[in-house]
Each structure stands twice: as C-alpha cells, then as structure tokens.
Amino acid sequence: MQLPDEFVTKYKKLMGAEASEFLAALNQPSYSGFRENPLKNGHPTSAINQSAGKVPYVSTGYYGQVNGKSLDHVTGWVYSQEPSAMFVGEVVDPQPGERVLDLCAAPGGKTTHLIGKMNNEGLLVANEIFPKRAKILAENLERWGAKNAVVTSESPADLEKQFPQYFDRILVDAPCSGEGMFRKEPAGIEYWSPDYPAECANRQQKILASAMKMLKPGGVLVYSTCTFAPEEDEQNISWLLNNYPHLELMPIKKAAGMDDGRPEWADNNSDLEKTVRLFPHHIKGEGHFIAKLINKTPVAVPEKYKKKNKRKKQSIVRPDKTQLKLFEQFQTKVFPNYQPHQLILFGDQLYDLPLEEDKMAGLNVLRPGLHLGTFKKNRFEPSLAWALASLPDEAEQVIEVDEDQWRQYVHGDVINIVDNQANGWYLLVCNRHSAGFGKLVNGTVKNFYPKGLRF
Numbered sequence: 001m002q003l004p005d006e007f008v009t010k011y012k013k014l015m016g017a018e019a020s021e022f023l024a025a026l027n028q029p030s031y032s033g034f035r036e037n038p039l040k041n042g043h044p045t046s047a048i049n050q051s052a053g054k055v056p057y058v059s060t061g062y063y064g065q066v067n068g069k070s071l072d073h074v075t076g077w078v079y080s081q082e083p084s085a086m087f088v089g090e091v092v093d094p095q096p097g098e099r100v101l102d103l104c105a106a107p108g109g110k111t112t113h114l115i116g117k118m119n120n121e122g123l124l125v126a127n128e129i130f131p132k133r134a135k136i137l138a139e140n141l142e143r144w145g146a147k148n149a150v151v152t153s154e155s156p157a158d159l160e161k162q163f164p165q166y167f168d169r170i171l172v173d174a175p176c177s178g179e180g181m182f183r184k185e186p187a188g189i190e191y192w193s194p195d196y197p198a199e200c201a202n203r204q205q206k207i208l209a210s211a212m213k214m215l216k217p218g219g220v221l222v223y224s225t226c227t228f229a230p231e232e233d234e235q236n237i238s239w240l241l242n243n244y245p246h247l248e249l250m251p252i253k254k255a256a257g258m259d260d261g262r263p264e265w266a267d268n269n270s271d272l273e274k275t276v277r278l279f280p281h282h283i284k285g286e287g288h289f290i291a292k293l294i295n296k297t298p299v300a301v302p303e304k305y306k307k308k309n310k311r312k313k314q315s316i317v318r319p320d321k322t323q324l325k326l327f328e329q330f331q332t333k334v335f336p337n338y339q340p341h342q343l344i345l346f347g348d349q350l351y352d353l354p355l356e357e358d359k360m361a362g363l364n365v366l367r368p369g370l371h372l373g374t375f376k377k378n379r380f381e382p383s384l385a386w387a388l389a390s391l392p393d394e395a396e397q398v399i400e401v402d403e404d405q406w407r408q409y410v411h412g413d414v415i416n417i418v419d420n421q422a423n424g425w426y427l428l429v430c431n432r433h434s435a436g437f438g439k440l441v442n443g444t445v446k447n448f449y450p451k452g453l454r455f
C-alpha cells in the first residue's frame, strides 16, 4: 500500500520507536468479522463453523466472512462487521428500556449491535444525515429484526431541536479521516491530506455539540472514530472536556492488545488514558478510537434548551376501523400475542411506532418503527420485516420449509406443500430461521418475498 509521505512522517514522529511496527501492520491483510444476532432463537451454526474463531472482547463476535446469500445472512442471524468496530457497541452498553441515539448510524453496524443489547426494549433512534445511506440503514435494521428502532435522516443540528436532553445514551460514530481503515479500504487514502484530520475534527465538534444538547443529565456519550489522527481523537475529547465542564471521562475496560489513549497527543490531561485505542499492530482488527463520557449536569432542564422546533408538523395518521379489522384478523390468527406500541399509517403502510407521537413532528422519518404490512384494497399483507422480527414460537401458523424450498422462496417461486394445512397466511420457517410470509392456497404457498430482494 502506498501511504502518503506526510502521513508516514507524521506517524513516525508520533509513534517513535513503535512506528516501524505500526507502519508495517498497515501493509498486512485486514481482518473481517461478523456478529451473531442475540434476538434470534439460536446460533448461526453454519456461519460459526466456517469462522476463524471468537473475537475475545465481544460475546457475539467472530472472525471470518459470511456468505451474503446464506440463510444466516439473509434472515438477519448475522451482521458482517470489522472486529475492532465491534468493541464500540460493547462500550456503549445500552440497557433494555433506555432511550438511545445513534447519531451517525449508516449502514448500521453499531445500531444492530445496540439493538441486540437492548433486547428490542426501549427506543433507539438511528439517524443518518444522507437519505440514500439512511435507506440502507433501514433495510439492515429490518433484516436484523429491529422492533424498537426509528430511522431518521436529519442533520445533527436539526435533530437537536427535536430531542432536548432526551437520551440516556448517545453514540457519535463520527465521519472521520478513516486512517484506521486504509488497509481495508485503500481508496480512502486518496481523500487524505495533511489538513484533512483538522477539517474532520471541525465537523466532529459540531456533531458533538448537537449530541450534547440531546444528552440527558446523567446520560452517557460514546464517541468513536476509525482514525489514528489525534486531532479527531484525544484532541476532540480535550475540546469536549474544556467546553462542557460537567462531562467526565469514564473508564473503559480494555481487553488484551487494546491501548490507553495518549494524553501527550492532546493537552496532557491524564484522564485521556481512559479512552481506548485499537492499533492494528497490537490487535486483530483495524484502527479505532473510543471515548466514553458521563454528563454530570444537574438535573434541571435549562430554559435555553426548550426552544421549539418550528418545522412543519408531520401529522400522525391512524388506521381506520376497516383497516384495524383487517389487521386484527391477520394478527389473531398468526401472532395472537403481539402487542403493538401504537399503530400508525404511512400512506397505506402500517407501522408500530415505539416513539411518542409529538416527537415525530417535523422529523424526516424513513422508518417509524417496525413495518407490519400494507393495506391493499380489502386485505392486509404482512411485511417481510415483521416476519424477520418474530420468532417461530410466537407464530400460531407456521410452515416449515427445507433449505431447497427456502431457496425457491427467495428466488420468488411458489412452494408446493404436501401437508394438509388450512388455507391462510403462514410464517415460513427454515431450520428455526423465520424467513418471511407465504399465503397457502390449496397446497401452494404463494410468494410474498419482496421482488427487489429476490435472488
């Protein structure tokens, strides 16, 4: 790999005696990994059998690659994620029932990790500034079976008006100069210049300032980057500590091979040692930096945070009586114990919203919670998202398919069933994996797998 001369000179100076080992590691192959989904009812055994072993510091993490067309991947039992990046979700450590914000969330590696830890309880707002990337984020969350996640596409400055002092935990996985990913994505080297880290740091401080407005007193902020640049790492944490005197760094339990942050690369504040650096010459993964801070602000909400969001209200539409009846007919037969938070309509799409409705006003929401299905003329068609978010035991009507039949299903073909089951909607299950819905009509399962996803 051809690293820029200025980059090499900078890190020779910063790393001193370690520099040659560090620079040599950047010419070694990168590591891949995946996490298993704790929301599912079993382990993705075929993916695990082909893995290169456990990631020691993440209970759900493995080294290795997953086939994107495998049952485990397509039904959301695994998420491919670089091993160092997995440590971020461990540090955030969200608890079931909390309000959590993932401010720079696409494509969703950390969001899926957080949702698994929250056991789908509480609220996770996953925000991504770029709508196209937010769409990919929403798709990844559907595959993962997220029930408690709302996907928004807002700038942090707009989001802050909606959620003053609202979240228990906020993750800022910041857009950065990406130096830690150079060996995984060498194209990133082209964007690099000696001034680039300072430009990124400037943008990161603006994002952090918005995050601070949304953090509850007592709340926890986790800041992470995939760069080695001190400007974006320790120096930004010093900036935070100097500008927000109520913020305190929290210790992070480091696993073998993880380094302390470097106070001497910022303002020599020894507390910066509590942050963590993942260097590729010390750990089996790419370069990362993580800091965890607690907001010790006294509990009262300052007046200045109470400013109103003046953007146009997005009105909440509820299903009418006929639609509710259609939905209930499906629900009582297939998922009699499903208890929605609140049912709302987006056009003819039915969602289960896990957020107070006044918080939706004025927000650009791509996914207002779990997509339950679509109303079409006089019927309700359940969504793939709902199937992927449910466990086989939760469904009253199940058809077991083998892997060949599952391949027919994801290809868009009908499946012929020999069992004498009654006509109606069924959750299709392959080897304990909820895979989608099918409508059985006289021994033939009609295929409702979305056309855009067939392969």
Ligand SMILES: C[S@@+](CC[C@H](N)C(=O)[O-])C[C@H]1O[C@@H](n2cnc3c(N)ncnc32)[C@H](O)[C@@H]1O
Binding pocket: 103, 104, 105, 106, 107, 108, 109, 110, 111, 128, 129, 130, 133, 155, 156, 173, 174, 175, 176, 203, 207
């Ligand atoms: C490091 S990536 C996030 C990766 C993601 N957390 C994951 O684990 O999959 C940073 C994200 O910040 C977004 N971003 C870029 N500029 C931004 C800005 N000014 N404010 C907020 N987010 C921004 C990028 O589009 C990108 O999706």
